């Protein structure tokens with residue numbers, strides 16, 4: 001019995017992954033054509049990026065402050081508080097920046113994308129476009145996907161910068177770590193590779209989260225409950241996939 | 255292409271005069287048959303009415319004609335092309351020649367009324383802005399909503415939204431116009447306006463029209479041909495006047511609005527008494 005359930009569950013999972021892969025292919029085919037309407041893409045970068053900015057900045061500040069406090073506490077045990085700058089910078093650039101940004105993006109921008117597209121489906125707007133010979137993949141899905149992919153690294157960068165400021169605020173201003181040592185150690189320790197890792201991660205997360213959000217919305221059951229369910233699935237799937245991909249990418253960069 | 259004048263009302267339609275041909279179409283949803291062999295010919299330059307009780311598949315038929323879904327069996331030919339054999343870009347090419355009015359308008363909610371009507375023009379042409387403006391305002395004026403151009407769809411009533419959708423459907427001068435329930439929920443004045451618009455576009459511009467509705471009286475005043483769908487088949491076909499005078503019980507029932515008769519009002523179900531008296535749900 002439970003064995004059969006597992007089989008069904010597994011089959012369903014494989015089927016969904018296949019469907020997502022096909023959707024990704026169809027979406028990618030519309031990326032270039034979508035650039036014929038740059039205004040739509042800019043609007044979506046604004047939609048996904050600018051509207052997530054406040055929450056990203058707030059989260060970055062608090063995460064940085066906690067990092068400053070915990071890092072200071074830990075490093076003091078080894079008598080190397082000056083390393084706080086490099087520890088915070090590397091932690092933020094390589095891990096916390098991309099990952100926390102992706103999680104927040106899924107909750108803020110991803111859900112908005114899914115419910116918006118889902119509602120367009122439920123109110124026949126996507127079908128109406130098809131009948132007007134306008135491909136909704138090009139007009140609706142692709143600009144939103146591109147917007148998310150572009151916005152994610154920018155948001156992650158802002159998150160890391162503000163986080164660094166937060167760590168510095170706590171470490172240097174409150175805990176009395178030497179300011180010069182904080183910044184010079186950081187400059188010495190952070191290499192191009194760390195920055196590349198951060199950018200690659202946030203790009204990959206941007207593709208994953210935007211794809212899930214757009215896909216769930218595009219294929220949402222055209223009812224109120226269906227759109228709600230799709231929105232929930234966006235958050236869950238994006239979060240799990242982000243953490244999984246984070247492990248894979250971290251291992252790949254070792 | 256073909257001279258619309260050549261359509262003779264009574265003679266059988268020559269093949270090149272048929273804009274939409276539905277041939278022996280079968281279609282089922284989840285194993286439940288919706289169509290069991292439907293044949294419909296929509297002739298160039300005429301208004302064809304599709305009537306039938308709620309849930310008989312009128313909207314489904316329009317989905318077949320607009321290539322949103324595919325028939326399980328049989329053929330749907332639009333402008334002489336078999337929809338099942340068309341690729342994506344060919345399907346879009348066929349769709350560019352048709353316009354459709356949705357049951358609920360289906361306006362794009364993030365665009366203003368003006369931009370909604372301008373949408374197909376902007377997507378398919380490179381007309382200069384002043385020309386687009388003129389085109390859109392003319393169409394909005396025709397549906398009496400030029401003053402509402404700057405409103406958003408959420409600020410419109412249902413009837414207004416439908417009229418905007420009509421303006422959008424005709425803005426590209428389609429050869430074929432499809433209306434899904436254009437009369438529902440309209441006040442008598444708007445109803446008159448829409449009726450006149452449908453007729454006008456047909457007479458003045460020679461647009462072939464398919465009108466889906468249950469409003470027998472309204473349809474009778476404008477339609478040239480009509481089909482009555484019932485139980486997955488065409489129950490009757492002919493001019494509305496012929497249907498009105500029909501001796502068929504099913505047709506008479508629909509025209510006079512009786513719940514009992516050969517046309518089923520109830521969705522298929524098990525025996526009523528059995529279900530009420532037994533504790534379990536029946537099959």
Ligand SMILES: Nc1ncnc2c1ncn2[C@@H]1O[C@H](COP(=O)(O)OP(=O)(O)OP(=O)(O)O)[C@@H](O)[C@H]1O
Nearest residue numbers: 283284288306307308309310311312313314315435
């Ligand atoms: N997505 C769907 N899933 C399952 N059944 C469907 C679906 N769409 C339509 N149906 C079924 O198909 C039948 C025909 O539906 P359709 O919407 O074409 O009817 P209609 O003639 O347009 O009715 P109305 O006049 O009320 O608009 C209905 O019985 C409905 O239950």
Ligand SMILES: [Mg+2]
Nearest residue numbers: 312313314357
């Ligand atoms: Mg319908």
